[in-house]
Amino acid sequence: MNLKGVLKKFWHLLWKDNSLKGWIFSIVFLFIFVKFIFFPILNFATGTSLPLAIVESCSMYHKHNPFYTFDGWWENHKSKYSELGISKEQFLDYPLKNGFNKGDILFIIGVKPEKLKIGDGIVFIGGQKNPITHRIIKIESKNGGYTFSTMGDNNNGQLVFEKEIKENQIIGKIVFRLVPYAGWGKLIFYEPFRAEAERGFCSQN
Secondary structure, three states: OOOHHHHHHHHHHHHHOOOOHHHHHHHHHHHHHHHHHHHHHHHHHHHOOOOOOOOOOOOOOOOOOOOOOOHHHHHHHHHHHHHHOOOHHHHHHOOOOOOOOOOEEEEOOOOOOHHHHOEEEEEEOOOOOOEEEEEEEEEEEEEEEEEEEEOOOOOOOHHHHHHOOEEHEEEEEEEEEOOOOOHHHHHHOOOOHHOOOHOOOOOOO
């Protein structure tokens, strides 16, 4: 069989064959394509090992009721930012000022430490099993390098491990929310193994 015939048979099996064999072939092909072609190219293009990240907690959640407004959220959280010298006007200029939800898929790019600014959302390796997605609230220059301090928008304060984040802990910068809630397709399988207080959607109170 010539190359044209092989390609035609391959195409039919991949997209048009509705038999069990066709379905299995399509699934295996897509898995191989995503893992060994799509993600390596995406990693190279974005400059990070984690170009797509799923939000796994409610630490950056804002919408605690159906009538959410930024002003209402700020009233509940302004005291912790006032202590840091961050005003409402400054926060309004931050990227993703309305936070994001558990299950959202975020698009991440690699970034040089000197390009990061207060208010940027970053993904970093902290004191937990999986990477953390929080907002920078302080940047310091130390010993010829930078250290970063972050806090979750929905947290009452900082966690111990995010008070002095080194450059080599940073995976990348959050650029935008790619697909809202789509990450639940994966999260749902891990929910039963989480602490009870961490399960389910973020509360609407």
